[in-house]
Amino acid sequence: MDAAGSQVADECAQYAGKYQSGFITTQGGDLLCSKIIHLITNNHVKSQVFKVLNECEQRMYKSVAFPAIGTGQARLSPAEVADEMLDAIEEFASQISVQHLQTIKIVIFQTNMLKDFHESMRKRETSSTDSSADSSTTDSWFSIFKCKGKNESTEKKNPMILKKKVGLVMFQICGESQENVDAAESWIKNLISKEQFETSISNELIGSFDKRQIDALEELQRRNHVTIQLESKCSPPLIKISGINRDVCFVSVEVQKMIQEMKDAKDEQSKAELIYNLVEWRYLGSNDTFVTFDKLTNMQLEDAQIAKKPYFDVKINKKNYRVDLNTLQATDDQDKTVNIQRVSKSEGKL
Helix, strand or coil, X not given: CCCCCHHHHHHHHHHCCCCECCEEEEECCCCCCCEEEEXXXXXXXXXXXXXXXXXXXXXXXXXXXXXXXXXXXXXXXXHHHHHHHHHHHHHHHCCCCCCCCCEXXXXXXXXXHHHHHHHHHHHHHHHCCCCCCCCCCHHHHEEEEECCCCCCCCCCCCCCECCCCCCCEEEEECCCXXXXXXHHHHHHHHHHHCCEEEEEEECHHHHHCCHHHHHHHHHHHHHCCEEEEEECXXXXXXXXXXXXXXXXXXXXHHHHHHHHHHHHHHHHHHHHXXXXXXXXXXXXXXXXCEEECCHHHHHHHHHHHHCXXXXXXXXXXXXXXXXXXXXXXXXXXXXXEEEEEEEECCCEEC
């Protein structure tokens, strides 16, 4: 109140006993803000924070900064306060109707409380795999603004990073000296860096990724605390995955599976082409001429015969048929039969 000045104190005196919803709103006074919302002390931190956030939204405020409510004279537990404040912010942010309030800051003066807020955030990571928080670098977790010293921009633009909405949690660190502020910032970054990991996957097939694979990567990025970066101009092309250790490992395995599926499909296509150059499987068409199966079905029929399977299911003119590999006849579910032919291109009909 001293920092806000006598004007704010006088305004509070005018509203004494007239508050509604547990708070009153005054001008910013000598503080670097347009308004000050003064809370009436109680132990319901989540409720208070939620009410303030709704008030800001209704008044179309763009940003709001909170202290660690109740950790001063009220002597509330910092860990409980962290949980309740972040619960309120999560609940508020999940509302579809939120349109105006864009930035929510928590101002922490006591360095020892940072671990309580960090731990509360970590618990939320564990309980929600659908979070949109991005953790590719230390600065993408926390946007840190100093009360003393230079400001740092944490935005890093890279056109090769898949599109993703990033939810930032911003802490404003204030201290008695530049040295204290720097020490607090360094402590936070070191704590976060222990959770970070980056890995790269290089493979020629990455250059062949189409919309289906790109969509799958974006979904993996959306559902996990990672950033996926494509480096298609490298030789061979590569994918960089960075973020929280456990999520990076999980996403890395999923990307490897995608590449393996593409490799298997390519190998199967090559094999089908090779077999087609040696053997043709055909079915009798409507005009009494034999029609060649597609190359994949051709390969599957040949594999089934080599494996001495008695039957193999195929589609003929979009209808399901079961081929008897001994009699070379295909039968549909209405007992209609079609003659099948196997022709070796090097030896003639077999």
